[in-house]
Amino acid sequence: MRRVAPVGGTAVQDHVALAEIELCGELIIAASAAEDRLSLESIDEVLRVAEEREACGAYDPA
Numbered sequence: 001m002r003r004v005a006p007v008g009g010t011a012v013q014d015h016v017a018l019a020e021i022e023l024c025g026e027l028i029i030a031a032s033a034a035e036d037r038l039s040l041e042s043i044d045e046v047l048r049v050a051e052e053r054e055a056c057g058a059y060d061p062a
Contacts, residue, residue, distance in 0.1 A: 023047055 023046075030046045031038055044050065 026046050027038075027043065030042065034042070038046070
């Protein structure tokens with residue numbers, strides 16, 4: 001007996017994994033467009049680190 005995956009909305013979505021894949025893609029695009037290695041600041045910019053810190057209330061510009 002052959003089993004087939006059910007048709008319909010039974011797919012499980014891992015939103016954290018999807019977000020990580022999207023960020024990895026953005027890093028790959030930025031790295032391929034850069035003439036040299038990405039600096040840590042550039043990586044943080046691509047990953048929107050400062051925005052995330054501000055959203056969490058953990059941003060300290062000093």
